[in-house]
Structures are given as structure tokens and as C-alpha cells.
Amino acid sequence: MRILHLARIVGFVAVVLGSPLMGMATSEKSTSRGDYEFMYQFPGPNPVGMVEFDVGRVDVNRPGGSGTISVRHYGVIFYPAEMDGSDVPLHGGGPFPLIVFGHGRYQVQPQVGSNHEQATYLMRHLASHGYIAASVNLDVVGQYAVPAAIPQRGELIHRTIDLLEEYHNDSDSLFASGVDLSRIGLAGHSRGGEGVVAAAVNNDAGRNILGVFTIAPTDFQLYSLTDTPYYSIYGARDGDVNNGWPIMLYDRAEPLKGFLFVYGASHFHFTQSILFDAADMPRRAHHIIARTLATAFMKLNLDGDDQVLQFLSFDESIPRTGHRVIRHYPLFEHPERLVVDDYENIPRDVHVNSLGEDVLEVDIQDLAEANLNRPGNTLYHSSFGVRVTWDYSLTPPNEAAYTSRFPEMINVDPYDFFSLRVCQRFNQSFNPRNEFQDFDVALVDHKGESASVSLSEFGGIPYPYSPRFAGVPVKSVMRSFRIPLSRFVVSNPNLDLESLAEVSLFFVRTQSGRIFMDSLEFTK
Amino acid sequence: MKRPVVFVAGLVLVTGLALISSEMIVTGAPEEIEPPTEDSQLLDRQPGDYPGAVKTPHIEEVSRFVGENDLAVPGDEYIRIEGTNFFGTAVGPFVTVGGKQSSMVLLLSPTEILASIPAGISGLVKVSVKNPDGRQVDMAVDLR
Numbered sequence: 001m002r003i004l005h006l007a008r009i010v011g012f013v014a015v016v017l018g019s020p021l022m023g024m025a026t027s028e029k030s031t032s033r034g035d036y037e038f039m040y041q042f043p044g045p046n047p048v049g050m051v052e053f054d055v056g057r058v059d060v061n062r063p064g065g066s067g068t069i070s071v072r073h074y075g076v077i078f079y080p081a082e083m084d085g086s087d088v089p090l091h092g093g094g095p096f097p098l099i100v101f102g103h104g105r106y107q108v109q110p111q112v113g114s115n116h117e118q119a120t121y122l123m124r125h126l127a128s129h130g131y132i133a134a135s136v137n138l139d140v141v142g143q144y145a146v147p148a149a150i151p152q153r154g155e156l157i158h159r160t161i162d163l164l165e166e167y168h169n170d171s172d173s174l175f176a177s178g179v180d181l182s183r184i185g186l187a188g189h190s191r192g193g194e195g196v197v198a199a200a201v202n203n204d205a206g207r208n209i210l211g212v213f214t215i216a217p218t219d220f221q222l223y224s225l226t227d228t229p230y231y232s233i234y235g236a237r238d239g240d241v242n243n244g245w246p247i248m249l250y251d252r253a254e255p256l257k258g259f260l261f262v263y264g265a266s267h268f269h270f271t272q273s274i275l276f277d278a279a280d281m282p283r284r285a286h287h288i289i290a291r292t293l294a295t296a297f298m299k300l301n302l303d304g305d306d307q308v309l310q311f312l313s314f315d316e317s318i319p320r321t322g323h324r325v326i327r328h329y330p331l332f333e334h335p336e337r338l339v340v341d342d343y344e345n346i347p348r349d350v351h352v353n354s355l356g357e358d359v360l361e362v363d364i365q366d367l368a369e370a371n372l373n374r375p376g377n378t379l380y381h382s383s384f385g386v387r388v389t390w391d392y393s394l395t396p397p398n399e400a401a402y403t404s405r406f407p408e409m410i411n412v413d414p415y416d417f418f419s420l421r422v423c424q425r426f427n428q429s430f431n432p433r434n435e436f437q438d439f440d441v442a443l444v445d446h447k448g449e450s451a452s453v454s455l456s457e458f459g460g461i462p463y464p465y466s467p468r469f470a471g472v473p474v475k476s477v478m479r480s481f482r483i484p485l486s487r488f489v490v491s492n493p494n495l496d497l498e499s500l501a502e503v504s505l506f507f508v509r510t511q512s513g514r515i516f517m518d519s520l521e522f523t524k
Numbered sequence: 525m526k527r528p529v530v531f532v533a534g535l536v537l538v539t540g541l542a543l544i545s546s547e548m549i550v551t552g553a554p555e556e557i558e559p560p561t562e563d564s565q566l567l568d569r570q571p572g573d574y575p576g577a578v579k580t581p582h583i584e585e586v587s588r589f590v591g592e593n594d595l596a597v598p599g600d601e602y603i604r605i606e607g608t609n610f611f612g613t614a615v616g617p618f619v620t621v622g623g624k625q626s627s628m629v630l631l632l633s634p635t636e637i638l639a640s641i642p643a644g645i646s647g648l649v650k651v652s653v654k655n656p657d658g659r660q661v662d663m664a665v666d667l668r
Contacts, residue, residue, distance in 0.1 A: 062597065064627065065597035065600075067598075104614065105613060106612075106613055107613070107631050108613075109634055142612070143595060143632060144595070144628075144629075145612050145617055145618075145619075145629040145630070145631050146619075146627065146628055147627075190613075218614050218615075240614045240615075240656065241614050267614075
């Protein structure tokens with residue numbers, strides 16, 4: 001037990017020291033990460049122009065009924081310009097990709113009517129990096145408390161895209177021939193976040209929407225986003241969208257998708273105009289995270305910069321905020337993958353994986369497939385997973401192990417990573433409070449060669465963020481681990497990735513633990 | 525004879541409490557299964573939960589709404605709630621009439637709400653308005 005305890009301490013220290021947000025020294029280990037941070041955290045090379053638009057009244061479908069309602073269509077556009085200022089000429093380097101932003105609902109005077117200015121910091125930033133960034137006012141449907149008028153927000157996003165197309169085709173417009181309508185991205189916050197998802201889901205006109213980026217989106221409509229890359233940020237201390245909606249929206253989306261759960265981040269600090277709200281990190285840090293990740297996401301999907309994929313898919317994607325206590329945990333899934341087990345097979349059988357092969361267990365206290373949508377148990381995922389409990393105080397001193405077998409001669413060489421997602425169960429005696437959990441992942445080939453890697457090398461499994469506020473329920477949110485297959489080969493050069501037999505998880509790094517786990521897969 | 529009985533009863537009690545408190549699920553028994561509920565779709569709150577500015581709503585008058593509003597669904601029945609400090613964020617304000625949630629709530633201004641009257645509600649009922657910060661105000665209203 002002493003060895004286990006020591007391993008836990010060593011693992012924890014390694015995690016703390018290795019956490020990318022714990023200091024500049026660790027951040028500077030990776031050149032590419034630093035490059036992207038500097039590239040996207042700070043303003044881009046372009047001066048930024050700004051112009052307001054107001055095209056009068058347009059019709060949208062009536063929320064909760066038939067027919068239409070008439071609302072004012074107006075907002076503001078930021079763009080790469082020849083010089084900083086209002087109504088200044090568009091930069092000559094176009095045409096530029098278009099990003100349309102949907103703001104959150106804040107029906108409080110005096111902000112009503114000007115909430116499209118909530119995220120001007122983000123609009124300006126995106127424009128400086130070569131995007132035409134339009135923020136449309138959605139207060140025009142903000143009077144609807146119930147129903148939430150989410151599809152109508154999507155309609156207004158569409159109207160804004162169409163307006164920019166008109167400007168593009170108008171030789172007298174400031175944006176004449178300047179908008180690249182083959183490359184459109186959407187971004188939004190809160191109800192506006194779900195609004196841009198609505199615009200992508202209900203995109204019957206075939207607008208070229210190549211990516212959707214949200215911050216703390218609502219989930220009234222239970223949309224499932226398919227065919228469009230998706231990324232979302234969610235603050236663990238969000239007291240407004242406090243019910244885990246962003247996690248559920250993320251889980252239902254099809255890959256390519258990413259998610260960052262930010263310990264201590266709030267809801268309104270992601271705006272610049274709503275000045276109250278409480279968080280464990282400054283508003284400035286919220287803005288750095290949003291603008292860095294939004295820019296990186298758009299570079300990936302609108303500019304085809306595949307290098308950014310690495311930046312967005314890892315723990316290393318965390319922007320450097322200069323605030324040493326901030327901890328962020330990513331989820332990420334790539335569409336090219338071989339699913340070993342997603343725990344969604346019916347009938348449910350924890351001893352059969354998604355490949356139809358056996359799952360074996362040794363000395364595991366409790367192994368069961370589990371519904372991960374149980375808010376009362378601090379779980380907010382739209383998914384099933386597996387619950388694993390080990391405790392060396394209750395079992396003989398052996399190795400608690402979980403093994404998922406593969407069919408004959410599985411070749412994972414086309415993939416780059418073994419990926420899984422894991423979280424700790426909150427408030428259980430098995431998981432020491434505020435300590436990381438850890439276990440080893442081992443790949444075994446048909447010749448019996450094996451190689452193992454501990455999750456603590458990649459940051460460990462964090463203890464759920466535990467706010468001391470009644471209005472912010474604890475959420476046990478999974479984080480992805482993407483372990484490079486090359487890392488296993490480094491561990492054992494004889495491991496044959498073209499002939500793998502099984503993956504085993506050895507729960508030997510800590511004395512006890514209870515975790516939830518999902519999405520075991522080989523992936524790009 | 526009483527001592528052994530008390531001792532055994534105490535032992536059972538202590539063992540039971542220990543099993544519960546230390547969560548010794550040595551048999552591998554599953555945790556309580558809590559099915560997905562509608563709760564996750566509601567962001568209802570209690571006073572004191574909200575981390576931001578708070579506003580205590582006040583109702584001055586509730587009346588049946590007669591007339592037309594461009595945003596409301598024609599043909600439905602509405603009440604007009606006049607007061608102060610009504611507001612909304614990602615959700616809210618929440619309105620209940622006779623204990624049932626209104627299916628349409630329009631926050632026209634900080635001093636005026638239109639809310640649909642749920643089916644089957646009539647007579648003397650309680651109308652409640654709850655802001656996103658969890659602060660609530662009630663008024664008894666005669667809808668006859």
C-alpha cells in the first residue's frame with residue numbers, strides 16, 4: 001500500500017507540475033503550442049474596421065404558433081480593413097471568410113437593444129485575424145421567455161449570412177466581392193450559442209457553414225449537430241446555464257467536436273457588457289480563452305489549417321491566461337475512429353464491447369454500465385458509460401484490471417491515438433477529495449507484447465470542481481485522454497500495432513477509486 | 525437477558541450505519557439508478573443561488589389581457605402582469621398560473637409580462653413570477 005500511496009503522490013506531483021496552466025515553464029515545452037497561443041491569443045495582423053447595419057423589419061416564424069412575426073434586423077460588422085476605424089475600406093486581401101455571432105439573452109435595462117455588443121472583444125479579435133465578423137441583434141426575439149425562440153435566432157443568423165451575400169454582390173457596397181461565402185463559421189453564447197446551432201441544423205438553403213463554436217449554450221431544442229465541426233466552452237462556475245446543457249449538446253453532436261470545461265469560469269464573464277457575476281478567474285482570462293480557441297477553431301475549419309487540430313484536441317490546447325490557478329479539461333472526438341466500446345449497445349452487457357468481443361475484469365469491486373445523465377448524481381452527459389470501482393483495502397493485493405478484447409488481427413496503424421474519456425465520481429469515499437485519479441492503459445498484441453502508459457502523463461483525472469454556491473451544482477464532467485500510439489511503441493518497440501489483441505486498464509496507481517469511463521477508441 | 529438483545533441490536537445498527545456511511549459496495553451492487561428527468565431541462569433556482577445582480581420582483585396588478593400583441597399566439601388566452609423588476613437571462617422570468625407553468629411568457633418590459641393561461645385554469649388562482657435569480661412574487665387573482 002505504501003508503494004501505491006507513493007505512486008499516487010508522485011503522480012499527483014507530476015500532474016500538478018505538468019499542468020499546462022501551472023506555469024510558463026511547462027507551457028514553453030511545446031513549440032507548436034506556444035506558437036498557436038501567441039498566434040491566436042493576441043490580435044492578428046489586420047487593422048479592424050467596423051460598420052453597423054440596420055435593414056429594417058424581417059419576418060421570422062412565430063415562436064409557439066403558426067404564421068410569422070416581424071422583427072428588426074440590425075447589428076454590427078467588424079472586418080479586416082485598410083486602417084482602424086468606422087466605415088473604412090475593406091482590406092484588399094480578400095475575399096474573407098464570414099463568421100456570424102449570436103449573443104446571449106439578457107433582458108435587463110439598459111442592455112436590451114444593444115446586446116449584440118456583448119462580445120465586441122471577440123468580434124474585433126476575429127476580424128484582426130482575417131474574418132468578417134458580424135454580430136446580429138437577437139434582443140428582437142429576447143422578449144420570449146417561453147418558448148425560448150431558439151429557431152428564430154437561427155433564422156436571424158441565416159438572414160445575416162444572406163445580407164452579407166447581398167453586400168458581396170453589390171458593387172457599391174463596402175463588402176463588394178469581399179466576402180468568401182464558401183467559408184462560413186458561426187459562433188454564439190448562451191441562447192445565441194444554441195441559436196447558431198439551430199442555424200447549422202436548419203440550414204436547408206445549403207449555406208456553407210463549416211464550423212460552429214459556442215460558449216455556454218442552452219439546449220432547449222435538444223438539437224443533434226451532424227456534419228458540422230463543433231467546439232464549445234463551458235464554465236464550471238456558470239450560474240446561469242447551470243444545468244449542464246452545454247455538455248449534453250456536445251455529447252449529441254457528431255465528431256469532429258471539442259469541448260473545454262473551465263474550472264472557475266462563469267457565464268457572463270465571457271461577455272464584456274454584463275458586468276456582474278462571480279468567477280474564480282478574472283474576466284480577462286475568460287476573454288483570452290474564448291478568443292484563442294474561437295480563432296484556432298475557425299483557422300482549422302475555415303482556413304484548413306490542420307496543424308490547429310493538435311492544438312484543439314489536447315490538454316495542451318489550454319490558452320495561457322497568466323492566471324496560475326485556472327484548470328481546464330478538454331473533450332475531443334475525431335470522426336475517423338475505430339470504436340472499441342461506447343457502452344451504447346442494446347441489450348446492455350458490460351462484458352461485451354462494441355466490437356462484439358469479451359470484456360474481462362479482475363479484482364474490480366464494481367463494474368457496470370451506467371447512465372451518465374443523472375444530475376442528482378452530478379452527471380450531465382447524454383451518454384452511457386461504464387462505472388469502475390477499485391479498492392485495495394477491500395480486495396486481495398492483486399492488480400485490479402479491465403480488459404477489452406479485439407477481434408483477430410486488428411490493425412490500428414492507420415490511427416494516431418488511443419482515446420478514452422473519464423471522470424471521477426464526486427463525493428465518494430473511493431476518491432480522495434481534490435486529488436487526481438490515475439490508471440495505466442496497456443495495449444497488447446497477438447504475440448503477447450505489451451506496452452503501458454499512465455494517464456497522469458497526460459494530466460490525470462481531475463476531481464470534480466466543487467463550487468461553494470447553491471446555484472452552481474457540482475458537475476462530474478469527463479475529460480478526454482488521447483494517448484499517441486507512438487508513445488506505446490516508445491514504451492515497447494516490439495509492440496505490433498498491426499496485430500493488436502486487447503487493451504487493458506490497470507488500476508494500480510491509487511489505493512481506491514470510482515470513475516466513469518466512455519468512448520474507448522482508436523482515432524486520428 | 526436484556527443486555528444481549530441490546531448489544532445485538534446496537535451491533536446491527538452500527539454495522540448498517542457503517543455500511544451506508546463508508547459506501548462499502550463490496551458486492552458490486554450498482555449505485556442508485558436515477559433516470560433522466562425533466563429536471564435537467566429546468567434552470568429553476570432559489571433565492572441566494574444566483575451569482576449576479578438580484579432584483580426582487582413586485583406585482584402591482586394582474587388582469588386578463590384583451591387586445592392583440594404581435595408576438596403572442598392569436599386565439600390563446602393571456603394575463604397581463606404589471607409590476608416592477610421583471611427580468612430574464614438564459615431563462616426567465618418563470619410564470620405559473622394556478623400552479624401550472626405558462627406555455628408562453630413574453631417579457632415586454634421590466635414592468636410588463638404577458639403570460640398564457642394554462643388549460644383548465646380558472647377562478648381564484650395564484651399567479652407567480654420568478655426571476656432568474658430565484659426571487660419570486662405571488663398574487664391571488666380572480667380569473668372568472
